[in-house]
Amino acid sequence: MSEQLRISAKNLGEVALPGFCPRCFWIKLRLQNKLPFQVFPGIFSSIDSYNKRLIHSWFDRHKGAPVWLKGLGTLSGYIEPPHFSKFNIMDKEYNILLTGSPDGIFVKPDRTHIIVDYKTSKYKGLHDKLYPMYEAQVNVYGMIGEQRGLAPVSGLALIYMEPVTDATAACDDANHRDNGFMMGFAANIQAVSLDAGIVRQLLKKAREIYEMPESPPGRTRCKDCELLANLLGVAKA
């Protein structure tokens, strides 16, 4: 029996990117994703969490969804997204524990569920170069949801919250406060098709890469690996 792997929805989604590097992924899997030199700004998770609270409090006060979510159709309520320690499933075929924590879960009048993820980013539709990763990420959520109390999942979506920073907004006195300024976010909803087949292909590829006894070749002309090779060359000399 192969060693059990634990992979988050987003990390599995990386495998779907056109510029995916199998060497990087192999290293991450072997190090259980504990990489050195990683610094992530906390502002994006703060915005996602504010976004979630904003929507939930609107539902609580107005008994319905804010108008900027109308692209999701009629919604009758929401469910607090579970923590990743509860929102996971074991894929027996590849012995991989799939984990995740979606940003939003909405209930439709027919009692089906829509699972969404918020992205603080310019909306480029299917031209977003990260779209294949996000598409896989929300499909993992859909797959977990089906087995963890959200069946049936009837829809998936990405909600791009695009900062409104044009000249009109910059010249609007209403955006000034005594203690700073306001910045708006415009919502763009991108529906994602339910496709468990995408997830199964990525699980297969992830297992194949992990089982390689040595790291596979990296991306050609990747500056970071060139720097490392040069450094190791200097260290050996």
Ligand code: SF4
């Ligand atoms: S080639 Fe680039 S992306 Fe791949 S392992 Fe090296 S540094 Fe990472």
